[in-house]
Amino acid sequence: MFRNYFKIAWRNLLKNKVYSFINIFGLAIGMAVTIMISLWIIDELSFNKFFKNYDQIAQVYQSQTFNGEIGTGQAQPRPLEFLLRQEYGDNFKHLSMSSWNNSMYLQYGDNTLSKRGNFMQEEAIDIFTPKIIKGEANGLKEKNSIMLSESTAKAIFGNEEPIGKVIKVNNQYDMVVTSVYEDLPTNTDLDLLEFIMPWKHYITTQSWIENAADSWGNNSFQMFVQIADNTTMVDVTNKILDSKKKANPNVAEFNPQIFLLPMKDWHLHSNFENGVQVGGRIENVWLFAIIGAFVLFLACINFMNLSTARSEKRAMEVGIRKAIGSNRKQLINQFLSESLLVVLFAFVVAIIIVLLSLNGFNNLASKQIDFPWSNIKFWSLSIVFILFTALVSGSYPALYLSSFRPIKVLKGTFKAGRFAALPRKVLVVTQFTVSIALIIGTLIVMSQIEYSKNRPIGYDKGGLIQIPVMSQEFNGKQDFMRNQFLASGGAIEMSTSSSPTTAIWSNRGGYTWEGKPEDFQEDFAWTEVSAEYVKSLGMKIIEGRDFSREFATDSNAVLVNRTAVEYMGITNPVGKFIRDEAEEDPEPSLQIIGVVEDVITQSPYEPVKQGLYVFDRDGNGNYYNLRLNPNKSVSENLNIIETTFKTHFPNLPFRYEFIDEQYAQKFAAEERVASLARVFTILAILISCLGLFGLASFVAEQRTKEIGVRKVLGATVSNLWMLLSKDFVKLVIIALLIATPLAFYMMSQWIQRFTYRTDISWWIFVAAGIGALIITLITVSFQSIKAALSNPTKSLRTE
């Protein structure tokens, strides 16, 4: 029976090549999109599952309240470790402090590499269970040990045996390689661990870390835990929630809440807004899942439309089959098997499309997804997917076609009535509503990104590079190096800063000033800079003056940004003092010497944070900021700078970053969404147009006689073109009317998340509308002009 069905389906496919192509190709695109989105979603959902203790691992988070705003983050004070171990130890199987992800120079022989890793406690190995390939199972026992990932070991030692070798770290410490572990997979959210060094070493490296052991206010460290077997994340969180507040009443005014963020939430649910978990990447997962479903649905609509449009041709067959004994169920089965066959073909084509475009998709989405050839789950899901698609696209045509009454059809009086085309029209409108809404959405996302990119950033980011100089070797050499660079001619200005130009690494409170309101919990972005910072970045002084080497008092001077002036609520800021509130051993008061224009250091979508630029008295900046010589090419400048650098630091690798590239990173996430959305929109339009093309050719065919008659009566080609195109244009206009408010509503919701946002302007809707109409006309005109040009005697003779 099914063989018979398939045979007919196959012959039908061959006989109507254009329809078959549109059906199969359209469905294939839809399915390919869905498959790729599914692979993407599967990858997103697979994050961190690599860890054996996935269900029990958590990172300790902290929420604190400043001026009524609750801020949430990973940063913890060191005493919390002792508190949790002593008072709440039963709740944890393991607990480990960790540094932030640091970039360090690892030197072995002449080979120096910059690698990223963390300092962690021994128990981190029990928590994260990296697979040890060589050496000790736990390589963090000795203070001077270092564990290397497989690829790091390979990069440093090549084929030499790494265990027991001594590596010089940051040209300061000798560390012995104790173990080598397999690289962590890319789909984890744990910091990039190219090496792990012992926490007990870390706390001795710098005095402020050592001193932080009893400082509840110094939230500068990470903490990971594995909870005990007999408890749950929620239970533990409930127990430790107020632990910090109870242990240290001094910080109670910030209402610190200590809680666990389970590993299962790390990737998709790690955003907090005013202390409440509000999702995160999961929103993208949903967004793409919905887009994928829509694109597939659009392709299914094509199938439905083309199948029912051709119903008059199939009606006779239905009539005969019914007359010779077929019941409706059998006919439904027949049509469903036809759609199954088409979907099967489409699936094969879709797989080919996926294979061809997976590379590009990976680039676009910054993923490393391989095609899951050997994954049985994928293939069994594919079967479900094929059946589902066949059912969705085939059910309406099957029900419609099988409903014909045989005598009507066989008598030859069957004509699809005036209303038979209605569902088809509804489907076309649906298709174009989705397509137009996608166009509008994509345009708005793009214009928001464009708008934020054009936002004045407060400095000149072109021709500016930064060199990270976090090794102690650089200490105290900044003026010397500045002279060397300037003399070399590769740079025209250089400054140092404690944080990169595109980030805030330090925030400070504990200050007071004239007119400060009671109970004001101040929080400033804190950057320590050298005298030429403003000059080298090209920032603007809007009041007062810049730092100057000529005034010795400038070591206690501060530049504030425009926002800070408003934030502090002072008029005539220049000359005013900002005083340290600490009772014992206060730092000297800072005198405001000037106000600078706001500089975007954080999110380009958010207001600039109030910031203080203070003079770097120690001369231990973390970055050199170099303004390249505009009279030379960039590569020349870089060559000169590298040579100069290597002359004075021959053992250290020369690393640099372009500030404009760093700044562009801020848009990466949104641009990724935008470019994916763009691709999906184009595909959605393509699919809709394929369907429209098919329908137009069908209508032209159906009205051949009418066109002949009209031509004989004197209609011109343009009359006929209008006649045939009009109906479709009408549908697209209806779609436009539905899509516009829909897209407007959804995109206004979306754009709310950005504080600095563009207005949704009318031209976007006009552009989307005109675009959709032009695409429609082009698609339809091909068929309608062909029909209009045909010879009427021919078309009339066929009747």
Place this chain on the structure above:
Amino acid sequence: MLLQLEGIFKWVNTGGRRIFLLKDIDLEVEEGEFISIMGPSGSGKSTLLNVIGMLDGFNEGEYNFLNEPVHQLKEKHRANLYKEYIGFVFQAYHLIDDLTVYENIETPLLYKKMKSSERKALVADMLDRFNIVGKKDLFPSQLSGGQQQLVGIARALISKPKLILADEPTGNLNSKQSLEIMELFKQLNEEGVTIIQATHSETNASYGKRIIHLLDGARDDYNK
């Protein structure tokens, strides 16, 4: 008795007026009969055949087929009944264009869920009997009208029906082809198949053992 119609009325309402397609039809058909229905165009011949063949309903009256009250049966039951006992032959042959001769003949058996081996045997017999073995892989468009109708009849016969309903079976054929088809009907009838045909042609009608005249949807036998 094969079937019995009693007081069958069928009408349509157009513009407030009721137009009768069938008016008070009584008809009894015994097994083995060969009946010709005659009448001018629009007299209701086809409608009557469709009603008998259960492709079309009626508004009033009773219809018993093999002692089953058709007017009371559910759609599904009725479909089973005609699938089992009735074969159709159409004026325009109504073969399925996309199927070969062999497959066209085979199709009714598929709907009876017959096994593949049985189907093969039956279709082979039928091809043999109608002398069209050589044409079994051709598509309808590659056959002459007479050959197509032959296939149509073969398809009607394949499920061994008790009753064949033929609506102007030779309407599209030339006289020589018509003669062949009518001879075939006669032969089939002699083998025991009940046949009811609708026709314009006196010659064809004369093959029937009984002739029924229709005019404007009503029996008109008494005037003849």
